[in-house]
């Protein structure tokens with residue numbers, strides 16, 4: 001069991017509103033962790049604090065860096081610095097380049113891990129190192145055979161796989177996923193759930209996700225964190241959290 005991400009009394013105030021209210025959690029590398037809560041509970045703000053898009057008004061965020069064994073304090077660092085250290089966010093920051101093929105998108109993501117500047121010669125097809133790394137990630141997300149397809153021509157489910165692949169392209173210790181199955185049909189949803197579980201298990205990457213679809217949350221999560229009015233009101237296995245009276249009341253007005 002390894003802690004990859006930790007918050008202590010994390011807080012973000014907007015005027016009088018406490019959008020994230022003293023949240024302390026440790027995320028374990030073995031778990032797929034989901035963050036749920038009603039609309040306005042503070043999930044997006046919490047993600048923005050973790051990824052550096054917002055500065056906290058109190059508390060701290062610590063991250064296990066890609067090549068390190070100790071957690072480092074990343075409170076107040078920029079999204080770029082936090083990403084370089086090992087936290088990657090998919091779906092809101094990363095955008096697939098629609099006009100590029102799957103493999104060229106991945107080559108671009110890999111360049112961000114090198115000290116090379118981003119120019120067209122860097123994504124030239126003759127660069128064997130970038131191509132090999134890009135192919136490994138394409139294989140990891142089961143997109144073999146679609147390497148040369150322009151992203152604009154992919155199905156919705158496959159495009160989202162490219163987004164996961166781009167997040168993985170920076171060799172992250174933690175990937176934050178925003179609603180990974182939004183807009184997917186049942187088959188695509190099942191594939192995405194399996195993909196996240198497999199990668200979480202087989203690699204050093206740990207997934208944390210927000211998700212509105214409760215079936216997905218219950219199916220995918222080892223651990224569920226519940227926010228309500230900015231506060232952490234429950235933290236446990238899906239069964240524990242669903243049995244929690246406070247969660248039933250707060251989250252779905254007792255309908256769970």
Ligand SMILES: Nc1ncnc2c1ncn2[C@@H]1O[C@H](COP(=O)(O)OP(=O)(O)OP(=O)(O)O)[C@@H](O)[C@H]1O
Nearest residue numbers: 014017018019037038039040041042043044045046
């Ligand atoms: N930049 C901001 N300025 C003022 N208030 C904000 C700002 N961002 C968020 N809020 C408020 O903070 C609270 C938490 O919002 P947040 O978007 O984090 O919730 P959420 O759980 O992600 O909601 P949803 O599920 O609807 O996306 C809400 O009351 C929201 O109106």
